[in-house]
Amino acid sequence: MPKYTRFPKVDLPDRRWPDNEIIAPPIWCSVDLRDGNQALANPMGVAQKLRYFQLLVDLGFKEIEVGFPAASEIEFEFVRTLIDRQLIPDDVSIQVLTQAREHLIKRTFESFRGARNVILHLYNSTSTLQRKITFDMSREEIKGIAVRGAQIVRDQIATVPETTVRLQYSPESFSDTELDFAKEVCDAVAEVWQPTVQNPVIFNLPATVEWATPNVHADQIEWMSRNLNNREAIILSVHTHNDRGTGVAATELALMAGAQRVEGTLFGNGERTGNLDIVTVALNMFSQGIDPGLDFSDIPSVRAQYEDLTGMEVHPRHPYGGDLVFTAFSGSHQDAIKKGMDRRADIQDPTAAWEVPYLLIDPRDIGRTYEAIIRINSQSGKGGVAYVMSREFGFDLPKTMHPEFGRMVNQATDRLGREATKQEIFDIFKQSYLELTVPLELIRLRSLTDEMGDHTITCTVKVAYDGQIIEITGRGNGPIDAFVHAMSERGWNGFSIIDFKEQAVGSGAGTEAAAYVQIQARDGGRFWGVGVDTDISIAGLKGVVSAYNRSRLA
Ligand SMILES: CC(=O)SCCNC(=O)CCNC(=O)[C@H](O)C(C)(C)COP(=O)(O)OP(=O)(O)OC[C@H]1O[C@@H](n2cnc3c(N)ncnc32)[C@H](O)[C@@H]1OP(=O)(O)O
Ligand SMILES: CC(C)C(=O)C(=O)O
């Protein structure tokens, strides 16, 4: 027999799920405090669990598996603390897990005495592998564990009259249990618990280990949904793990296949490769216009609490939560995002259809910001650089200036061999345009007058040329023209101005003017210069100086 074999497909030729769509959210059940917690090297203590519970309540979970109270004192004490301190909102049910063993079931009932709403979650393994390796038992014996456990649970309910107990059973390792046997065991448990439409049972069908492709999981769920007895008295729940990396897909297809309830954890914490990531499934729904009923409008805060409490880290590429998922480094992506964002800014209607290339959702909807969208390394293009200059520093570089400045930043990031910070980009801008004083430096504008009253401007400026301070004067049809004539008289000529743009930078008392001046030298070379000043005329002159100096440096 080969070491690994193909997982058998389900015999369901008339499968219906591929034609279905997800149109409404399921019932969500968080298992962070049980399945997620049991997978941590350092499980949470009572204080941490209390904070995590509050986080889950705030996010809108109405069903929360709080632990395996018969397993340890901490788990037991946590459940007691929730109840004794009345920390469970009326509309939230806590869920407690127990193996199908009498002493554990009895201890579990003791743990929640006095609670209002509890889901008692009973499980035992049913798969061929577990029957053979872990239990060395026949199908009948395994079914016997489930039925006996269900009977003990049924009999215990009378001991907690003040609690509304709902019942849940998991044929653990359902994913590699023969379907006819999974049905046989669930039906047998239902025989004991006698669910009704008004008081349904939850059958949770876990992909305890993800053995197969998500379509096989969907087939399994549809098969169970169509074949379980008394289906209308059952809430069908799924609980996927992520061994093949497709836990999210398996859950989504299962929802198409008839699952009504989903168990999972925030950011997919859980055994081995993790449990189903509820954040992703919920926000995938959100991205399709479906309100998931969970509030992930401040993902950075959820992530910070999660990381603090579990000690786990959210991967930079984690959908929605990762550092890099609303970021583009590569030029063509940056260009498209910038265009989409600019268009969006023009529309100014937050409810308008989302049309930004490369971005599944508006980062603001989950508390992320635009600033992180574009980051600059050697793969970046001029559009991304221009975006950073505009969004971060308020400089709207003229379009024809983008290639020139983009090239400068690109060369710098090549040299650095890493991402350039926003400040580094701005420093390149300053050094390349704003701080050039060689050979020409503008020291002071002495006067700018229309002496003849004929709109001809006379401009007198104190400058330094190669360190020598002199005053120059020229006349022209505006300040820049007059200044260029003044330069020309000194022989600092050989260029003409071919483009000009000015804008305000900043706001309020700190507002400055930025002037972008492009010159063409005699040999055809084109150079942009930039001047910034509180006086718009001086900004223009500084722009000329900047362009001139750049042409001389070239
Ligand atoms: C897929 C899941 O995530 S399931 C949840 C798993 N979570 C945990 O295990 C965390 C908490 N667990 C624990 O603290 C402990 O395992 C306890 C307290 C529950 C039980 O502890 P112990 O009884 O000391 O040991 P252990 O778990 O090894 O028990 C194994 C025995 O239970 C039996 N068993 C295991 N699961 C079940 C079950 N669901 N129903 C009935 N019997 C079971 C085994 O067959 C084995 O029996 P054996 O001793 O006759 O061979
Ligand atoms: C207890 C069960 C539901 C479980 O966690 C699993 O099978 O993965």
Ligand SMILES: [Mg+2]
């Ligand atoms: Mg699990």
